[in-house]
Every structure is written in C-alpha cells, then in structure tokens.
Amino acid sequence: MDYLKYYVSILMQVATLAGLYLGGDFVWLGVATLPLLAVLDSLLPLDLATRKMNNKSLANLPVWIATLLSPAMYLMLAWSVTQHDYNGWMWLGAVLSVGWMSVLPMVPASHELYHMRSPLARFVGHYAQVCYLDCTRDIGHVVGHHINVGSVKDTDTAPRGMSFWAFAPRSVLRSTIECQQTESDALEKRGQGRWSIHHRLWKAILAQLVFQTVLHLIGGWQANAISLCAMVLARFWIEVFNYFQHYGQVRVIGSTIEKRHVWNHLAPLSRWTTFEITNHADHHLNSYQPYYALKPHVEAIR
Numbered sequence: 001m002d003y004l005k006y007y008v009s010i011l012m013q014v015a016t017l018a019g020l021y022l023g024g025d026f027v028w029l030g031v032a033t034l035p036l037l038a039v040l041d042s043l044l045p046l047d048l049a050t051r052k053m054n055n056k057s058l059a060n061l062p063v064w065i066a067t068l069l070s071p072a073m074y075l076m077l078a079w080s081v082t083q084h085d086y087n088g089w090m091w092l093g094a095v096l097s098v099g100w101m102s103v104l105p106m107v108p109a110s111h112e113l114y115h116m117r118s119p120l121a122r123f124v125g126h127y128a129q130v131c132y133l134d135c136t137r138d139i140g141h142v143v144g145h146h147i148n149v150g151s152v153k154d155t156d157t158a159p160r161g162m163s164f165w166a167f168a169p170r171s172v173l174r175s176t177i178e179c180q181q182t183e184s185d186a187l188e189k190r191g192q193g194r195w196s197i198h199h200r201l202w203k204a205i206l207a208q209l210v211f212q213t214v215l216h217l218i219g220g221w222q223a224n225a226i227s228l229c230a231m232v233l234a235r236f237w238i239e240v241f242n243y244f245q246h247y248g249q250v251r252v253i254g255s256t257i258e259k260r261h262v263w264n265h266l267a268p269l270s271r272w273t274t275f276e277i278t279n280h281a282d283h284h285l286n287s288y289q290p291y292y293a294l295k296p297h298v299e300a301i302r
Contacts, residue, residue, distance in 0.1 A: 002051045002292070006062040009105035009273040013069045016101050020076045020094065023084030030097025037269050047268035051276075053292040063275060063291070066109035067124060070131045071211065073098050074227050078219035081226060095229045102131040102234035103241070108277040112291050114138040126200075130211045132234040135204035140179040146287050150251030150261035160248040168239040245280055257284055259297050266296050 016030030053059045077098050084090065106128065113125030129135045140155060148154040155174040158167040180201055184194035192198055215223045244263065251261045265271075265278035276291040277283065283294055 002053050003055075003058050003062075005268075005272040006059075006275060008269065009066050009109075009275075010062055010069065012273070013066065013073065013101055013105070016073060016097050017069070017076050019097060020073070020080040023080060024090065025093070027080070027090050027097055028093035031093065031100045032097075034100055037273065041267040041269045044268050046266045047271050048266060048296050048298055050295050051292045056290070059290065059292045060112075063109050063112045064124075066105040066275075067113055067128045070102060070106035070109070070128055073101050074131065074211070074215060074230070075218060077227055077230070078215040078223035081219045081222045086222070086226075091226060091229075094226060095233060098227070098230040099233035099237060102230060103237045105273055105275065106131050106234075107238055107241070108274040108291075111138075111141070111277060112275050114142070115287055116290075117288070127207050130208055131231060132238060133208065133228075133231045134176065134179075134235060135207050136179040136183065136200050137175065139182050139200065140175045142287070143182050144175075144178050146284065148253070149257060149284055150246070150249040151253045153253060154246070156242040157246040157249055158243050160250075164240065164243050167243050168236050171239045171242060172235060245278070259285070264297065266298070271296075 012030070012033045015033070019026040019029035077094060080086075080094070086094070110125045110128040113121040113128070116122060116125070126138055127135055129137055145154055145156050148157075150157055152159075155171055155178055158164075158171075180199075183200050187196055187198060188194050195201075212224055212227070215227050245265075246262060249261050249263075251257065259281040262280040262284050264280050267278075270278040276294045279291075279294045279296050281297045282289065
C-alpha cells in the first residue's frame with residue numbers, strides 16, 4: 001500500500017496531460033489540483049507513519065516516472081497549441097497548470113534523483129530542471145543549502161519579517177549566483193578555468209536551447225512563448241516552497257544541523273505528492289537517505 005501512495009502525483013500529471021490533449025477549459029485541470037490538495041490536506045489527519053518499502057526498484061519507479069513526465073508535459077503543451085485555438089483564458093490555464101506541474105511533482109522527483117549516488121540518476125535529475133530554466137539549481141541545493149541551511153548564508157532561508165514577495169526574486173538571484181560561483185570554485189580547484197567549457201552553466205544553456213528547439217519544431221514560436229511563461233512561473237513558484245519550508249529559521253554558521261532548523265509538514269498528501277520532501281527534518285539530517293526511508297520526526301517543528 002505504501003508504494004501506491006506515491007502515484008498520486010503521477011495521476012495529477014496524467015490529468016494535466018489529458019487536459020492539454022483535450023484543450024478548452026480542460027487545460028485548467030492541472031492547476032485545479034492545487035486547491036483540491038490544499039483542502040483535502042487540511043481535513044485529513046497527519047500522516048506520522050514510517051514507510052515499509054523494502055524494494056528499492058519499486059520505490060524509485062514513481063520518482064523516475066514523475067521526473068520524465070515533466071518534460072513530456074511541455075511536449076504535449078507544444079502540440080496542444082497547434083491543435084487548439086488558444087485564447088487568453090486557455091493560455092492562462094495552460095501556463096498555470098504546466099507551471100504548477102513543473103513544481104509539483106517535478107521538483108521533489110528530480111530532487112530525489114540528484115541526491116542519489118547513481119551517475120544516471122544525477123544526470124536525469126540535473127537536466128530535468130529545464131522545466132524551470134535552471135539546470136544548475138542542484139549545485140546550490142546540495143553544496144550550499146544543505147551546508148548553510150537556517151543560516152544567513154543560506155539562499156533558501158527567508159529571514160524573519162521578510163515577505164514572500166521580497167524573498168522570491170532575492171532568492172532566485174542569490175541562488176543562481178551561488179550555483180555559478182560554486183561551480184567555478186570547483187573547476188579552479190581542479191586546475192581548470194573558472195569559466196571553462198567544462199562549467200555546467202554552458203551545458204545548462206545548451207540543454208535549454210535544445211529543449212526549446214524541440215518545442216519550436218513541434219509548435220512554433222507560440223509553443224516557445226507559452227512554455228517559457230510556464231517555466232518562469234515555475235522558477236518563482238519553487239521559492240514559495242522554500243519560503244514555507246525555511247522561513248525564519250536561525251542557525252549559527254558552522255553549528256550542527258538539528259531538527260529544529262527546518263519546518264516539517266506531515267499532512268498525508270503533502271508527503272505523498274512530494275516524495276517526502278516535506279518530511280524535512282530527517283532529510284536534512286541525512287541528505288543521502290532515500291525518500292522512503294525518512295522518518296517523520298513528530299517532535300520537529302511544524
């Protein structure tokens with residue numbers, strides 16, 4: 001039964017794909033899952049159970065499916081604009097739906113992959129991030145965020161008193177700069193140029209150009225325009241999660257990371273649709289622990 005819970009997010013993706021295929025008001029199906037999840041999660045009791053999932057392959061299957069369906073969503077979007085007469089209402093619905101799916105479940109699914117030790121999983125996790133225009137975001141997350149969480153150096157932690165509207169653009173800018181600087185520092189330590197051809201920024205740009213070219217071949221400039229709107233929206237929408245996962249936490253730089261340095265969200269649908277990324281405390285205590293092995297610490301702040 002535990003294995004099946006993590007297919008909820010895939011059902012959301014399938015509904016979104018179906019909406020794009022059908023066109024019309026159906027393009028709103030994807031983003032309609034947001035208020036539905038919010039209402040149901042607020043009504044359901046907390047899910048405080050530890051998962052009993054011993055088959056690694058079965059446990060990872062929905063992660064791979066959710067990650068790969070995310071760029072497929074953009075391919076369907078590109079096809080959809082050639083098949084339906086998109087008006088402003090459909091544009092808005094499609095952008096919101098695909099943007100939302102690029103956050104949930106794409107972000108936690110790709111996050112799970114690039115935290116794995118498998119080179120293939122990391123590669124797919126890295127480049128699935130074309131869905132929100134940032135194939136280097138994992139650098140700042142793994143190397144920066146997991147070391148600096150809760151401190152003033154953490155780009156994902158909003159200081160107390162800062163609104164989301166102030167935090168989001170600040171976080172996007174700071175995290176992007178941090179990722180490039182971290183990559184440059186790593187190259188320099190290996191005796192290579194800070195902005196050499198080996199820098200992941202150039203690979204990220206190439207990946208985005210290839211993806212946009214494919215979308216253009218399917219749906220022309222309209223496909224590029226609508227997909228870029230969804231991607232930009234997703235990039236800022238991600239910061240909503242960072243804001244609520246880390247707001248106001250305070251940790252002295254270099255001190256031990258403890259359960260109290262992140263917020264836990266243990267509502268059932270939050271856990272199932274995000275591959276336990278909201279089971280936050282245990283993830284930060286052991287970032288290489290797979291999602292299905294994380295323990296919901298009820299004593300952590302939430």
